[in-house]
Amino acid sequence: MTAAKVSISDGRKRALIFVLGALLVIILQTYLSVIFAQYINQHQEIVVLLREIGLGIFITISIYFLFFAKKPKPILDNENLQLKSKRSRFFMGMLISAINFFPIPYYVLVSITLASYKVFSFESSSIYSLVSGVVIGSFTVFYCYVVFFDKLKSKTDYFVRNMNTIIGIVTGLVAVLTLINILNHYL
Numbered sequence: 071m072t073a074a075k076v077s078i079s080d081g082r083k084r085a086l087i088f089v090l091g092a093l094l095v096i097i098l099q100t101y102l103s104v105i106f107a108q109y110i111n112q113h114q115e116i117v118v119l120l121r122e123i124g125l126g127i128f129i130t131i132s133i134y135f136l137f138f139a140k141k142p143k144p145i146l147d148n149e150n151l152q153l154k155s156k157r158s159r160f161f162m163g164m165l166i167s168a169i170n171f172f173p174i175p176y177y178v179l180v181s182i183t184l185a186s187y188k189v190f191s192f193e194s195s196s197i198y199s200l201v202s203g204v205v206i207g208s209f210t211v212f213y214c215y216v217v218f219f220d221k222l223k224s225k226t227d228y229f230v231r232n233m234n235t236i237i238g239i240v241t242g243l244v245a246v247l248t249l250i251n252i253l254n255h256y257l
Contacts, residue, residue: 072166073212074219076159082216084159089212091163093205096173100204101197103177108192111182121252124175128245135238177204 073092077085110116181200184190190200229236 073163074215076162077216077219080159085216086213088159088163089209089216091160091165092167092212093163093209095164095167096208097201097205099167099173100177100201103174104181104192104197104200106174107178107181107185110178111185111192117182118252118255121248121255125245125248125252128241128248132238132242132245135234135241139234139238 073085073089076088110120177200181190181192185192190196
């Protein structure tokens with residue numbers, strides 16, 4: 071959404087610079103995630119511990135988003151939108167992308183799951199292909215935000231109003247699936 075806000079206030083060129091900063095961090099996060107997943111894949115005892123820790127984290131996140139999170143503010147109009155710095159959009163993209171920690175455990179999980187089904191291997195070519203795919207997909211989504219935000223604004227209002235509930239439900243489902251997986255491991 072920030073890419074769309076930058077596009078509205080500063081134009082597409084600055085928004086794309088913002089996106090490039092975010093993509094640099096996404097490259098690093100994805101690569102480090104896959105390297106971490108390779109280590110975890112070689113040490114199966116860590117997988118069980120991480121599932122148990124993940125269960126606690128997902129339950130906590132679900133409870134927070136369903137019961138305690140404040141309602142998001144509606145999307146601002148063009149006149150009310152103000153971003154402070156207009157110089158360092160690249161670094162702003164890097165910062166906002168770095169704050170988002172969810173991609174790291176997500177890509178660890180994805181790469182381990184794909185490796186368990188023999189669809190992915192931890193060879194250099196597979197790792198670079200995965201990282202490239204993530205970057206291309208992320209760029210496509212960011213670009214669509216930048217270009218089509220005004221056209222999709224009315225459709226995104228529903229999502230923004232109900233974002234906390236959606237996140238709470240998704241993390242709750244992940245917690246239930248993780249609990250089932252843990253119980254199957256011990257039984």
